[in-house]
Amino acid sequence: MTEEIYLPQAHLIYNANFLDTLFSEKLFQQLYTETNWIQEPIKIFGKEMMQPRLTHLFGERSYSYSTIIMNPEPFPEMLQQLKNNLENFTKSTFNVCLANLYRDGQDSMGWHSDDEKELGENPTIASISLGGERMFHLQHKTKKELKQKFVLAPGSLLIMAGETQHFWKHQLPKTKKQVAPRINLTFRQILD
Numbered sequence: 001m002t003e004e005i006y007l008p009q010a011h012l013i014y015n016a017n018f019l020d021t022l023f024s025e026k027l028f029q030q031l032y033t034e035t036n037w038i039q040e041p042i043k044i045f046g047k048e049m050m051q052p053r054l055t056h057l058f059g060e061r062s063y064s065y066s067t068i069i070m071n072p073e074p075f076p077e078m079l080q081q082l083k084n085n086l087e088n089f090t091k092s093t094f095n096v097c098l099a100n101l102y103r104d105g106q107d108s109m110g111w112h113s114d115d116e117k118e119l120g121e122n123p124t125i126a127s128i129s130l131g132g133e134r135m136f137h138l139q140h141k142t143k144k145e146l147k148q149k150f151v152l153a154p155g156s157l158l159i160m161a162g163e164t165q166h167f168w169k170h171q172l173p174k175t176k177k178q179v180a181p182r183i184n185l186t187f188r189q190i191l192d
């Protein structure tokens, strides 16, 4: 079921079972075992560290964020199929898919907005979750009391669109719970 998550100055759509279970599990297995996962260094406040997760870029365009430039590999068949479904569903087009692998509860992604120039003014980002369940947090950038937390279920789709990236940041926090590995796929359109 598709539901809207109502937050001011945001456009968020969530579907807890966008993918059927078989496809979702098969895609997780394929990506988990066959992807050339890498751990990238990042600079945080001038200090070089390793990202607390593994990543890979699929698609047609290179993508740079923070101090990283990622060069893509072509979409495998199952991802191409998923991309087509997402393009039909969102009425948008996507030319890259950034994949994140969170190996355990110590892997995470800190507070950020996906507001790189090459994503354009109001990017539509389609985010698919596979594998272990993790929490997702949103916080308004200036009205800090505005917050939202929810679980990203395996097989789910979260769409962040409209002004969301201007006014909100999001994170995938670490957890002390035992959690299964999780793969996240964010489909994005890199503009010329």
Ligand SMILES: O=C(O)CCC(=O)C(=O)O
Residues within 6 Å of the ligand: 098, 100, 109, 114, 127, 136, 152, 170, 171, 172, 184, 186
């Ligand atoms: O893993 C997630 O659900 C979040 C990923 C994310 O925010 C990103 O790739 O920009």
Ligand SMILES: [Fe+2]
Residues within 6 Å of the ligand: 112, 113, 114, 170
């Ligand atoms: Fe993000």
